Amino acid sequence: MVKFINVSKRYPNGVLALTNINLTIEKGEFVFLVGSSGAGKSTIVKLLLKEIDPTEGEIIVGEYKLSELPKKEIPYYRRKIGIVFQDFRLLPNKTVYENVEFAMQITGAPAKIIRRQVPYVLSLVGLAHKAKCYPHELSGGEQQRVALARAIVNKPNLLVADEPTGNLDPDTSWEIITLLEDINKRGTTVLVATHAKEIVDSMRKRVVAIDCGRIVKDQPKGVYSYESSDNQVLLQRWI
């Protein structure tokens, strides 16, 4: 589904954000991308969306080899990826329904399909009753659920979430992560860049850790950091 092959990224100001990243994410996987601030997580997300290009290496997403993707096809490519950000990025002058509807309209979906699909995804995220509200009338968690509905309405094969719980309290964060897990169980590949240590540690999904632009850990049922797994071992010995 996603392949980074020997990918390095140096920004124009000389900062080397990623060094020789090799990463394969199979169809249907749920992957946490963790690392401290400045480690390179957002750079990976931007590369995936082809907002920026690697300095070296190749990125393959589904049938797309990103280095060979013509500029005019980039918007079509991006529409095939669901994306969720920390700050929700909803259109403030459109209702919940219209925000999700708009994401379908720009793909040219027929009105009949839109009328069926928008209520369906709003019910999946538990927001059917808020369809007529505007973003400012919603809580942060509700806004993020609208963003999730919008991200999945076009049935993407890949959903990328960059710090999706960064602006949310712990309970609401859990609601969003549980929804991401549900979406994954329905077949969508999910990549979540996050600092949310407690969530990562209890989900026991694949964890790819990045530090100073390099992959330093890739565990199938991982935890946020080496320290916490060491601590768990120590704790078990202690008990």
Ligand SMILES: Nc1ncnc2c1ncn2[C@@H]1O[C@H](COP(=O)(O)OP(=O)(O)OP(=O)(O)O)[C@@H](O)[C@H]1O
């Ligand atoms: N547009 C840019 N120009 C120059 N340097 C950049 C740019 N964007 C990011 N960087 C640098 O690249 C490195 C990786 O940044 P990145 O945003 O990918 O980190 P991150 O892991 O997403 O951090 P955070 O968790 O704080 O969002 C950092 O050293 C950062 O300062």
